Amino acid sequence: MMLLSRNATVSRLWRIRRIATKVVPSPTEKKTIYALSTPPGRGGIGVIRISGPDALDVYTQMVRVRAGIDAKAKHKKLVPEPWRMRRCSIVHPESQEVLDEGMAVFFKAPQSFTAEHTVELHTHSGPALLSSILSSLALFQNLRPAQPGEFTKRALLNGRLDLTQVEGIKDLIDAETEEQRKSAVRAVGGHVKREMDNLRDDVIKCLAMLEALIDFGEGEDLEEGVYDQAVERAQDLIRTIECHLSDARRGEIVRSGIKLSIFGPPNAGKSSLLNFLSQRDAAIVTPIPGTTRDILSLSLDIGGLPVIISDTAGLRKTQDVIENIGIERAHQAVHSSDVRLCVLSLSELRNTSSTIDLADAAPECVKPLLFAQNTCVLLNKSDLEKFAIPETVTLAGKPLPFWVISLTESIGTQAFLDGLQCHLKDRYKLGPDSVSTPPLITRERHRTHFVEALQFLQAFLDTPREEPVLAAEELRYAAQAIAKVTGRIDVENVLDVVFSEFCIGK
Numbered sequence: 274m275m276l277l278s279r280n281a282t283v284s285r286l287w288r289i290r291r292i293a294t295k296v297v298p299s300p301t302e303k304k305t306i307y308a309l310s311t312p313p314g315r316g317g318i319g320v321i322r323i324s325g326p327d328a329l330d331v332y333t334q335m336v337r338v339r340a341g342i343d344a345k346a347k348h349k350k351l352v353p354e355p356w357r358m359r360r361c362s363i364v365h366p367e368s369q370e371v372l373d374e375g376m377a378v379f380f381k382a383p384q385s386f387t388a389e390h391t392v393e394l395h396t397h398s399g400p401a402l403l404s405s406i407l408s409s410l411a412l413f414q415n416l417r418p419a420q421p422g423e424f425t426k427r428a429l430l431n432g433r434l435d436l437t438q439v440e441g442i443k444d445l446i447d448a449e450t451e452e453q454r455k456s457a458v459r460a461v462g463g464h465v466k467r468e469m470d471n472l473r474d475d476v477i478k479c480l481a482m483l484e485a486l487i488d489f490g491e492g493e494d495l496e497e498g499v500y501d502q503a504v505e506r507a508q509d510l511i512r513t514i515e516c517h518l519s520d521a522r523r524g525e526i527v528r529s530g531i532k533l534s535i536f537g538p539p540n541a542g543k544s545s546l547l548n549f550l551s552q553r554d555a556a557i558v559t560p561i562p563g564t565t566r567d568i569l570s571l572s573l574d575i576g577g578l579p580v581i582i583s584d585t586a587g588l589r590k591t592q593d594v595i596e597n598i599g600i601e602r603a604h605q606a607v608h609s610s611d612v613r614l615c616v617l618s619l620s621e622l623r624n625t626s627s628t629i630d631l632a633d634a635a636p637e638c639v640k641p642l643l644f645a646q647n648t649c650v651l652l653n654k655s656d657l658e659k660f661a662i663p664e665t666v667t668l669a670g671k672p673l674p675f676w677v678i679s680l681t682e683s684i685g686t687q688a689f690l691d692g693l694q695c696h697l698k699d700r701y702k703l704g705p706d707s708v709s710t711p712p713l714i715t716r717e718r719h720r721t722h723f724v725e726a727l728q729f730l731q732a733f734l735d736t737p738r739e740e741p742v743l744a745a746e747e748l749r750y751a752a753q754a755i756a757k758v759t760g761r762i763d764v765e766n767v768l769d770v771v772f773s774e775f776c777i778g779k
């Protein structure tokens with residue numbers, strides 16, 4: 274095996290090092306920080322977290338372990354046994370007055386959430402008590418209150434977490450439905466990070482091939498066909514990234530909530546439906562057409578899926594200025610929604626056959642909004658038995674998902690709820706029965722970087738072979754774009770690939 278010349282190694286290091294992105298914390302950022310980590314107010318327990326080089330000082334000055342080894346250790350000013358919860362008195366650092374009886378634990382760096390020395394004081398929770406402990410902490414010279422999210426930020430800067438895990442923690446705290454929780458847990462557990470790292474590794478492997486080619490030249494010290502291998506890999510990568518991008522934004526929609534707008538003519542029962550779904554009188558319901566004017570939105574949990582439902586003004590021709598503004602807003606809401614639910618009154622459709630085509634039967638004002646991929650229909654007022662209940666609902670011959678219901682008599686309501694839930698789960702390929710893999714992209718930010726990576730990979734393929742240095746540059750940018758999703762990229766990885774994957778010299 275041929276040894277790499279020093280110059281070749283240095284030039285490669287120089288090129289590769291430009292991939293690295295490193296954030297260096299400032300001295301203020303390095304200071305010890307403290308904060309109440311549980312919600313403020315009255316409660317069984319409150320947890321105060323202290324992280325940074327002086328955390329241990331807090332332990333030695335404010336924690337009085339009742340008896341046993343740690344008490345002895347304290348006298349000798351020894352470090353408390355790490356990762357072990359101790360029953361203790363929490364005392365004022367100057368007066369030594371007991372502030373509370375509680376528990377304390379010391380997490381020794383780097384085995385803590387922030388990768389710094391961390392102390393947690395578990396106290397009772399009450400406004401006066403918490404404020405006495407927090408003001409005691411303010412007495413320490415090198416301590417300052419933490420900024421929002423600063424513990425997690427330190428975990429990120431210290432390499433404990435990557436950006437997708439940080440986002441996952443935020444989403445997990447904010448999760449209101451089961452599907453949101455599942456998606457967030459996947460991110461916290463490093464699923465997204467691993468996938469991103471794999472993709473980035475693949476780009477780096479391509480890059481390593483180009484780097485070797487630049488330094489040693491195909492056919493001389495290097496086996497033939499290296500460029501072709503890099504091209505093949507890049508093509509595979511493009512296919513994989515395109516596949517992730519064509520996910521119908523499932524991940525983002527589940528994270529932020531599925532936007533479902535209820536629309537239809539006046540008096541069909543749209544506001545009654547919103548009230549039924551929210552189980553309260555959220556919207557005003559009257560027999561007077563044109564009652565709903567503005568958009569009323571509510572967040573609901575439908576079978577674990579977060580759904581933001583909007584009730585809209587009934588669509589009709591009117592001279593009323595305010596109602597017309599409401600109708601305009603209804604159009605906008607329907608256009609920007611993920612799912613359109615058209616509510617129609619059976620009494621208005623005057624249907625007599627088993628099939629109803631809404632391209633003919635729907636009121637004129639409603640028709641333009643029906644033509645979309647995501648339209649479902651709810652036929653209401655089935656209690657008014659004068660009209661036939663259709664077996665099929667179509668739109669210009671194409672079948673639409675539909676349900677028949679009476680909101681006032683509660684007929685078909687459960688079947689509708691179950692059906693809507695199945696429809697949403699099907700549409701977003703979620704739920705326990707789903708065979709498809711959960712979406713990787715959960716934020717617009719990820720999508721933007723993926724699109725960027727795709728463009729650079731394509732640019733690599735478009736670069737003439739005689740310009741390997743330029744081609745390598747495109748790959749470097751592609752790797753950077755993917756690294757932006759996780760927030761870091763390290764040099765060693767690239768070096769490992771260069772030295773291990775290639776048999777340099779034959």
Ligand SMILES: Nc1nc2c(ncn2[C@@H]2O[C@H](COP(=O)(O)OP(=O)(O)O)[C@@H](O)[C@H]2O)c(=O)[nH]1
Pocket residue numbers: 538539540541542543544545546557558559560561562563564565587653654655656657678679680681682
């Ligand atoms: N008979 C009957 N009346 C209903 C039903 N659902 C709603 N309504 C009535 O229809 C009228 C209009 O309802 P509303 O929800 O305000 O309709 P919107 O204009 O589409 O929002 C009200 O008087 C409701 O009580 C139903 O299933 N059957």
Ligand SMILES: [Mg+2]
Pocket residue numbers: 543544545557564565585586587
């Ligand atoms: Mg209404």
